[in-house]
Amino acid sequence: xxxxxxxxxxxxxxxxxxxxxxxxxxxxxxxxxxxxxxxxxxxxxxxxxxxxxxxxxxxxxxxxxxxxxxxxxxxxxxxxxxxxxxxxxxxxxxxxxxxx
Amino acid sequence: xxxxxxxxxxxxxxxxxxxxxxxxxxxxxxxxxxxxxxxxxxxxxxxxxxxxxxxxxxxxxxxxxxxxxxxxxxxxxxxxxxxxxxxxxxxxxxxxxxxxxxxxxxxxxxxxxxxxxxxxxxxxxxxxxxxxxxxxxxxxxxxxxxxxxxxxxxxxxxxxxxxxxxxxxxxxxxxxxxxxxxxxxxxxxxxxxxxxxxxxxxxxxxxxxxxxxxxxxxxxxxxxxxxxxxxxxxxxxxxxxxxxxxxxxxxxxxxxxxxxxxxxxxxxxxxxxxxxxxxxxxxxxxxxxxxxxxxxxxxxxxxxxxxxxxxxxxxxxxxxxxxxxxxxxxxxxxxxxxxxxxxxxxxxxxxxxxxxxxxxxxxxxxxxxxxxxxxxxxxxxxxxxxxxxxxxxxxxxxxxxxxxxxxxxxxxxxxxxxxxxxxxxxxxxxx
Numbered sequence: 001x002x003x004x005x006x007x008x009x010x011x012x013x014x015x016x017x018x019x020x021x022x023x024x025x026x027x028x029x030x031x032x033x034x035x036x037x038x039x040x041x042x043x044x045x046x047x048x049x050x051x052x053x054x055x056x057x058x059x060x061x062x063x064x065x066x067x068x069x070x071x072x073x074x075x076x077x078x079x080x081x082x083x084x085x086x087x088x089x090x091x092x093x094x095x096x097x098x099x100x
Numbered sequence: 101x102x103x104x105x106x107x108x109x110x111x112x113x114x115x116x117x118x119x120x121x122x123x124x125x126x127x128x129x130x131x132x133x134x135x136x137x138x139x140x141x142x143x144x145x146x147x148x149x150x151x152x153x154x155x156x157x158x159x160x161x162x163x164x165x166x167x168x169x170x171x172x173x174x175x176x177x178x179x180x181x182x183x184x185x186x187x188x189x190x191x192x193x194x195x196x197x198x199x200x201x202x203x204x205x206x207x208x209x210x211x212x213x214x215x216x217x218x219x220x221x222x223x224x225x226x227x228x229x230x231x232x233x234x235x236x237x238x239x240x241x242x243x244x245x246x247x248x249x250x251x252x253x254x255x256x257x258x259x260x261x262x263x264x265x266x267x268x269x270x271x272x273x274x275x276x277x278x279x280x281x282x283x284x285x286x287x288x289x290x291x292x293x294x295x296x297x298x299x300x301x302x303x304x305x306x307x308x309x310x311x312x313x314x315x316x317x318x319x320x321x322x323x324x325x326x327x328x329x330x331x332x333x334x335x336x337x338x339x340x341x342x343x344x345x346x347x348x349x350x351x352x353x354x355x356x357x358x359x360x361x362x363x364x365x366x367x368x369x370x371x372x373x374x375x376x377x378x379x380x381x382x383x384x385x386x387x388x389x390x391x392x393x394x395x396x397x398x399x400x401x402x403x404x405x406x407x408x409x410x411x412x413x414x415x416x417x418x419x420x421x422x423x424x425x426x427x428x429x430x431x432x433x434x435x436x437x438x439x440x441x442x443x444x445x446x447x448x449x450x451x452x453x454x455x456x457x458x459x460x461x462x463x464x465x466x467x468x469x470x471x472x473x474x475x476x477x478x479x480x481x482x483x484x485x486x487x488x489x490x491x492x493x494x495x496x497x498x499x500x501x502x503x504x505x506x507x508x509x510x511x512x513x514x515x516x517x518x519x520x521x522x523x524x525x526x527x528x529x530x531x
Contacts, residue, residue, distance in 0.1 A: 025164045030466030032447035036440050037470055039524040046520025074514055075470050075484040082486020082498030087466060
């Protein structure tokens with residue numbers, strides 16, 4: 001899929017400053033919505049964990065656990081239900097490739 | 101798109117519009133942004149409205165393709181955010197905490213023009229501004245938010261709003277309602293009139309009622325609050341009602357079928373009139389019917405409902421080509437009119453606009469809305485859903501509201517996350 005190319009491109013042109021600069025044009029469906037809650041900047045005061053630069057496998061595992069109900073969430077248990085496994089995988093890969 | 105890839109006709113049009121733009125730039129002097137005439141611009145995008153939708157869209161178009169010249173048209177130098185402004189009304193926050201400016205957008209090479217859009221010539225692809233300037237566009241994004249329907253509730257006009265504030269656009273109205281609550285003697289009655297759907301921030305009237313009830317319970321315990329509603333059902337209803345039962349015995353909700361619809365207001369008598377009753381208020385907060393901001397009507401993108409039908413994948417108007425409408429002004433199907441939704445739509449629209457300018461096919465999007473409401477400073481509830489296009493509309497693909505039976509620790513956690521959300525989204529849009 002395009003995702004792999006996008007990640008490769010994102011890695012090649014690692015952004016100098018703002019997280020999100022690289023590969024933003026190739027963000028998979030749904031990915032750009034996440035930053036409404038998951039801050040891209042470390043400077044933001046929030047209890048919500050950051051997902052930029054996080055291991056994609058961790059994100060996928062967490063999303064599946066939220067989706068199945070194995071892991072309780074506040075909003076993520078509900079949001080996870082709206083995404084297919086492929087969508088989750090693509091979003092996780094894209095965030096994982098973002099430079100922290 | 102590189103110039104050599106342009107069809108000759110397209111090229112000619114672009115050159116003309118750029119020349120016009122330079123002409124206008126000369127006439128309008130400092131009003132026009134330098135980046136818009138940057139060399140090798142791959143297209144021109146004009147965004148009207150600098151709220152959560154418009155400011156986000158301007159930033160993301162630029163981030164997706166820095167070669168696109170982006171101009172943001174907004175009459176106010178300071179943006180005052182509506183989310184969390186209910187906290188300002190009851191003294192939990194300062195209005196200052198709601199204020200943001202556009203300095204960081206200028207640093208992103210986005211041209212900022214302090215003016216209102218007054219006209220749109222869709223065939224010439226140009227926007228006229230209140231300062232007389234004219235901006236050409238390849239794609240126009242309208243994010244005008246809401247206007248009050250001053251003809252929507254008999255007796256309620258702009259003068260009436262000085263006595264019975266709507267406080268549905270944050271700023272002076274927010275402070276007015278705050279002062280009225282502070283001045284009200286203990287034992288007084290606060291009445292909120294909630295409109296029929298659709299309107300900005302569906303859970304907003306109920307969060308406001310909750311926080312006012314919290315303020316009264318804390319400061320003026322003999323007082324009561326009544327919500328007169330033009331609806332029988334509302335956002336996060338069972339969660340609100342559950343919380344009210346536990347926290348606020350002095351809060352009463354009167355549904356449409358119980359006679360709650362306000363048909364008129366009598367400002368002189370501080371009275372709200374329903375089918376069967378007249379409610380005398382010490383403080384009256386009238387949340388009136390609304391429509392898309394005026395430029396939507398001027399541009400011809402609003403339909404008879406007063407809102408703007410859009411393509412669910414690109415947010416391009418179904419009525420006028422090359423104009424996109426995002427945020428509260430658009431008809432976004434199952435998505436509510438919230439700041440989170442506006443920001444999510446803006447990013448999807450930005451991606452679509454960049455693709456369309458490059459001559460590519462936009463992707464099928466997914467969007468999220470997460471919307472927190474506070475029943476008390478440490479009591480939060482939420483609705484969270486994923487959306488995508490289906491059958492020409494934006495449909496709900498999954499999600500839901502907070503569990504009805506949750507421990508107080510869960511409500512406290514949601515209140516904490518709500519605060520984090522406000523900090524995060526405002527940092528993304530304005531920071």
